[in-house]
Amino acid sequence: MDQKNEIQRHLQALCEEIGPRPTGSQANRDAVSYARRQFEAYGLTTQLQEFDCMDWSRNGGTLKAEGKEIPVMPAPYSKGCGVQGEIIRVGSLEELRKAPLSGKIVLLCDGLASEPLMPKSFVFWNPDEHKEIISLLENGGALAVLTVSLSAGQYLPIIEDGDFELPCGIVLPENLPLLDSGIRAVLKLDAERKAAKGANVIASYGSGAHKVCFSAHIDTGSMTPGALDNSSGTAVLLAMASQLQGKTYPYRLEFVLFNGEDYYSTPGEMAYLASHLSRPEDYVCAFNVDGAGLKGKDITYSFYECPEKLSSSIRSFASRLEGFSETEPWPQGDHTLFSFSGVPAVAITSSGIFELTEKVLHTEKDIPALVDTKKLGDLAAFLLGAV
Numbered sequence: 001m002d003q004k005n006e007i008q009r010h011l012q013a014l015c016e017e018i019g020p021r022p023t024g025s026q027a028n029r030d031a032v033s034y035a036r037r038q039f040e041a042y043g044l045t046t047q048l049q050e051f052d053c054m055d056w057s058r059n060g061g062t063l064k065a066e067g068k069e070i071p072v073m074p075a076p077y078s079k080g081c082g083v084q085g086e087i088i089r090v091g092s093l094e095e096l097r098k099a100p101l102s103g104k105i106v107l108l109c110d111g112l113a114s115e116p117l118m119p120k121s122f123v124f125w126n127p128d129e130h131k132e133i134i135s136l137l138e139n140g141g142a143l144a145v146l147t148v149s150l151s152a153g154q155y156l157p158i159i160e161d162g163d164f165e166l167p168c169g170i171v172l173p174e175n176l177p178l179l180d181s182g183i184r185a186v187l188k189l190d191a192e193r194k195a196a197k198g199a200n201v202i203a204s205y206g207s208g209a210h211k212v213c214f215s216a217h218i219d220t221g222s223m224t225p226g227a228l229d230n231s232s233g234t235a236v237l238l239a240m241a242s243q244l245q246g247k248t249y250p251y252r253l254e255f256v257l258f259n260g261e262d263y264y265s266t267p268g269e270m271a272y273l274a275s276h277l278s279r280p281e282d283y284v285c286a287f288n289v290d291g292a293g294l295k296g297k298d299i300t301y302s303f304y305e306c307p308e309k310l311s312s313s314i315r316s317f318a319s320r321l322e323g324f325s326e327t328e329p330w331p332q333g334d335h336t337l338f339s340f341s342g343v344p345a346v347a348i349t350s351s352g353i354f355e356l357t358e359k360v361l362h363t364e365k366d367i368p369a370l371v372d373t374k375k376l377g378d379l380a381a382f383l384l385g386a387v
């Protein structure tokens with residue numbers, strides 16, 4: 001099968017046959033089995049790196065205050081609940097330190113609803129102020145937390161944390177006038193946390209002490225087919241693997257499908273960090289593919305902790321190809337796992353991808369029609385050529 005058709009087939013399997021595949025869900029486990037079977041069919045040895053996570057689902061909620069129905073949505077990964085109590089509005093950390101929360105429904109607004117709070121388990125960047133807010137909420141005896149959405153007409157969470165111990169709902173800013181302190185409210189959140197397993201897929205080709213690693217995340221947000229984010233990356237790695245039989249390379253090739261880039265605690269990334277990246281000396285370099293192949297745009301690459309010799313040889317190789325360009329480094333995504341560990345890393349994505357972050361990525365609009373499969377075939381050839 002030619003590369004383009006091969007990639008098309010993987011996109012279809014992941015986005016259409018399997019669909020949204022958040023870490024912890026059955027669809028996620030189906031995607032993992034699919035990718036593993038493909039790697040094995042191409043002759044690679046595979047390993048599943050399992051970890052604990054949760055399968056979370058929600059089915060809306062209701063909020064009644066003074067007889068009025070107010071739209072509410074369970075925050076991602078929230079516990080479910082059915083509680084009634086007085087509302088207490090809190091707008092700043094100073095207020096929160098003094099507020100009598102016990103037996104009440106706490107409504108975070110103003111300064112406390114101006115930016116998302118980092119999940120408790122997120123170690124790379126977690127400001128003391130965020131930790132204090134979370135701890136005051138959890139230890140104050142409140143019944144539940146409501147947060148005002150970051151944007152009108154859309155439920156954007158402040159708290160997105162499966163380890164947060166209180167039920168948490170999101171209300172819209174336009175309904176704030178109906179939710180004053182002292183008002184009695186009844187809050188029901190229909191959401192459920194179930195213990196589940198997830199796994200990274202790790203496939204190897206060839207032998208040798210030193211390896212070149214190629215990675216992409218296989219999970220998606222809960223509502224999206226995840227074509228650009230990131231079945232395109234997964235498909236590129238599978239297409240590369242399909243080309244290997246009979247070939248020899250100066251290094252061992254490792255293909256890693258991370259599971260958890262779009263999950264609050266990035267459990268797959270944390271598992272791989274502990275098991276593999278504790279030995280950065282094993283790696284020559286790593287290429288992470290995420291968001292590549294957007295139609296009508298260049299494939300872009302950027303360098304992290306790369307020695308000059310490596311980046312200049314990749315630059316000169318890319319300059320001979322059409323549709324590849326260099327971009328500024330960006331500090332999010334799975335490539336940072338490698339660069340934090342001291343492994344030279346190259347991040348591959350599309351120019352213009354960040355403009356799609358809010359309206360397309362993580363929504364039902366991230367579909368295969370946005371993806372240029374020919375370009376992804378070129379990318380697979382480029383990455384194997386780079387080795």
Ligand SMILES: [Zn+2]
Nearest residue numbers: 229230261290
């Ligand atoms: Zn992604």
